[in-house]
Amino acid sequence: MLQYREDLENPPLLVVCDLDRFEVHTNFTGTAKKVYAFDLEGLTEPANLSILLNVFTAPEKLRPNVSTRAVTEQVAKLFAELAKSLRLRGVPAKDAAHFLMKLMFCLFAEDIELLPNNVFTRSLESARKTPSRFQGLMTDLFTAMNAATFRSPQDEGCSLECDW
Numbered sequence: 001m002l003q004y005r006e007d008l009e010n011p012p013l014l015v016v017c018d019l020d021r022f023e024v025h026t027n028f029t030g031t032a033k034k035v036y037a038f039d040l041e042g043l044t045e046p047a048n049l050s051i052l053l054n055v056f057t058a059p060e061k062l063r064p065n066v067s068t069r070a071v072t073e074q075v076a077k078l079f080a081e082l083a084k085s086l087r088l089r090g091v092p093a094k095d096a097a098h099f100l101m102k103l104m105f106c107l108f109a110e111d112i113e114l115l116p117n118n119v120f121t122r123s124l125e126s127a128r129k130t131p132s133r134f135q136g137l138m139t140d141l142f143t144a145m146n147a148a149t150f151r152s153p154q155d156e157g158c159s160l161e162c163d164w
């Protein structure tokens with residue numbers, strides 16, 4: 001259903017349901033997207049009933065408070081901090097910029113599902129638990145991306161093939 005959302009001329013809300021799971025995707029102009037999701041079992045919870053009531057009676061109440069501009073500014077600030085940290089570690093500017101561009105591409109690629117099974121996020125989560133693994137995880141990921149095949153660090157021995 002998300003594939004034809006744009007053909008609907010930017011509706012502020014998209015509601016999908018497969019008779020077990022409900023999702024309300026926000027699509028308000030100039031705001032970060034938000035997904036409200038719950039299953040049939042959770043339908044009677046007051047918060048979920050409120051979401052559905054707002055879909056039909058007060059959609060503006062579901063508008064995210066965060067603008068896309070604020071998200072972009074926050075991400076830019078975090079990337080600037082990363083760049084500064086790399087500079088302080090003596091990483092040449094060209095190498096740091098190349099590395100940061102790879103990270104940015106990974107965020108984009110995972111968001112549009114070019115990277116399968118949240119492999120980038122899962123790699124970062126693994127590195128957060130064991131920081132000494134970060135360099136190896138990123139090297140493995142970037143190498144796999146160049147070859148268009150992926151190996152998940154959490155599923156050792158599990159090859160995640162990419163069909164692009």
